[in-house]
Amino acid sequence: MRTFRLVIACPDGVGIVAKVGNFLATYNGWITEANHHSDHQSGWFFMRHEIRADSLPFDLDGFRQAFAPIAREFSMEWRITDSAQRKRVVLMASRESHCLADLLHRWHSGELDCDIPCVISNHDDLRSMVEWHGIPYFHVPVQPGRKEEAFAEVSRLVREQRADAIVLARYMQILPAELCEEYAQRVINIHHSFLPSFVGAKPYHQASLRGVKLIGATCHYVTEELDAGPIIEQDVVRVSHRDSIEDMVRLGKDVEKMVLSRGLRYHLEERVLVHSNKTLVFN
16 A cells, blocks of 8 residues: 655654644545654654555645645654655675675565665675676775775765665675765664674674673664664574574574664664664654
8 A cells, every 4th residue: 555654853842743633634644554752851752654645635745835834833854755656775795695685585575665776795706696686786896095986986886876775784894974974864784783782893703702691783874983873773682601603693694684674674664763863763
């Protein structure tokens, strides 16, 4: 069923839900899902509604025009999207295949409602798997001393593919600040630890040295600060002193796949609201 997804964040106050509800009722809008949250710490209110598109008398532009006075009245940060307009998601990976393979499988089986125009990698190892799915594969090596040149090509490819989002499916390079800024809240990374613990390289090795009892994975938006962007989704698996680093890597890969696919789905369905460096996820 085609729906419009209305997402709102604004300073909290009386009458917000009533005003939005009355607006939708006036135009015979049929709400199929409604989520609200009042954050007492920040004093902000958050809302996500799904409305049957065929119940409204206008398209997205008409909705924006009609709703604009209410948005101004409550100083809203808001967006309205159409579930029928599939987002274009560029995937990036290095040598590890598990996260990329899982996303490609879910896309191939129709679980991920998006288009994947290409995969970009700094290695050529995963080409055959990607091209089996009929997706173009671009190999852009990132060599020491030539990173600026490499990421200029990456940026060109992303723009050429008209990407709505970028997913780093174990892409083991740090994106330049300019790319992070240009695609703010649209670059999604999977980090193989339960952030904010074990930032950076070899988190399973770090976890083993600390003798942790839980290891996890974190799906987050990418910012200029390494592994510090707003967190979308996390999960964990229990380990013990009996588990070697290799065991932790094996167990962690399963968690990474699940966390990344869930986080991407939440993003595609407009379920993630970012406020400061924190997210609300209406899942």
